[in-house]
Amino acid sequence: MGWVPDHTAPAPAIEATGLVKRFHARGGEVEAVSRLSVTVPAGERVAYIGPNGAGKSTSIKILTGILRPTAGDARVLGLVPWRDRRRLAARIGTLFGQRSALWPELTARQSFRMLAGVYGLDRRREDRRVAELGELLGAADLFDDPVRGLSLGQRMRCELAACLLHEPEILFLDEPTIGLDLLAKTRLRELLVHLNETCGTTVFLTSHDVADIEHVAQRVVVINAGRVIFDGDLTALRRDLLAVKRVEVGLESPAVVPDLPGVTVEEHTDTLLRLEVDTARTTIRAVLDHVLDRCAVGDISVLDPPLDQVIAQIYTRGGVR
């Protein structure tokens, strides 16, 4: 069925329906993307994650126009990516952590000149944008040093400036913090959020770094085996989809380990009892009642499991409950 525009709602930045991509391989056909559908409203920050081989790169290539799907429809900024690739390229920015848009022998400003030319910016607009980005990214003092002399964190700020030069409406980021130290990662994440909040740029982020997802994304789309297996916010990802909670009990005296279905002991000392509770089998209330009745409790807290653990379990299961 063809794509039918909805004239009553504002056009989403990204709208993909039933995307399929098959590649010919030696053993037959491989379906890298399998009836994938995703919609991203303009101005949203989305983490697009999945294990290696899940179809992330293939679907991003389709959404940026450099790969044509075998079947399905997509509109990015109202354009069909693979048909209007160059027009779309003028309106999106891409930052791949392992590929540089800057030439190492030149200063960032000299590389910006080349990119500005390719993107059709005149000199006046180029100068204005470079000044704005220098201020926005706190990187103006880096623009006149040869890129090869910059640290990785400094270079990534210049790379970000390079992909923002033409004021893209959507930013596709693939592992933007890979290889950066902790401070540089934090700074880049803050910049992405700041950029989204001040300029309204839609952020479409792929990363294996859970902290990138936690600090940047408002929404998480998880894909596996070429299809979306979760689409929601971080809280929902933790709360609803993995019915697992962690209960930490500070003990005033040694206690007996509770014997309840779906409760496993992660750590047990004379002063600490850490439990993982499968809430599909035992409610948190039942666990708390059990512990409070039988133990001398000094402190108790109920926590969501760490995000990396949540994601790892989703990947392992290939889906959510």
Next chain:
Amino acid sequence: MRGRRLTAPAGAASRRLLADVAGLVSVSAFYVVVSVVLAGLWRAATAHGPVAGYTGRELTWYIVTAEAATCAINPRLIEEIGDDVVSGAVTVEMLRPAAVGGVRLAVETGRALTRLAVLLPVGAVIGWTAVGPPPDATGALLAVPALALAVAVNVAMQHAVAGISFWLRDTRAAWFLYQKLVFILGGMLLPLEVLPDVLRHVASALPFAAMAYVPARTAAGHVAPGLLLVQAGWLVVFVVAALAVFGAGERRLQEVGT
């Protein structure tokens, strides 16, 4: 504005080349060695009289010019384009709002013309020191645009040939063959007049002659202004061919990926 899409990458490529001083010194040193050795050989060969209508002085200027035309080109261009197709670098370039082939042609032409601008004064010093001024002032002047055209034709044809990497992936055989054809049929080592009649006619009709022979014979004083028009014709042919091959290659990458 449209022109800036090509002049900006060409200018940046030129600045990038000039920033690599060690690379320029090494190319210049190679150029000096090759030119001095070959010019010396030809002067020895013409000690008892002209060869194929060229005197020793003319052949010295011939070699200095022919070597400048070929040393100005990245010698592994075809192979590097092939590597970029396979590694996905070309795919990333498809994320820009410009034809990949067009930008690449601009970048390589900017780089090659800058290298040529560095080699020209070096060559002039070699020629002048060895045999005095060029044999013909008009030829010397016309040799400059002929060299620029030679470099541009070579860059464009290498892009057209390297485009096969979108289908075949391994371009090393094509690069090897191309290089040898420029050596022999392009007149890089010897004027085409030295070749047997049949081979000379074949070589004259092929584009390789536009890459070294035409500027070299012009600098040597064997001026034929019409040959610059032939160069311009080959340039149009190979720019169109390179753009067409890259355009088809981009469409193929859209279908099959990298």
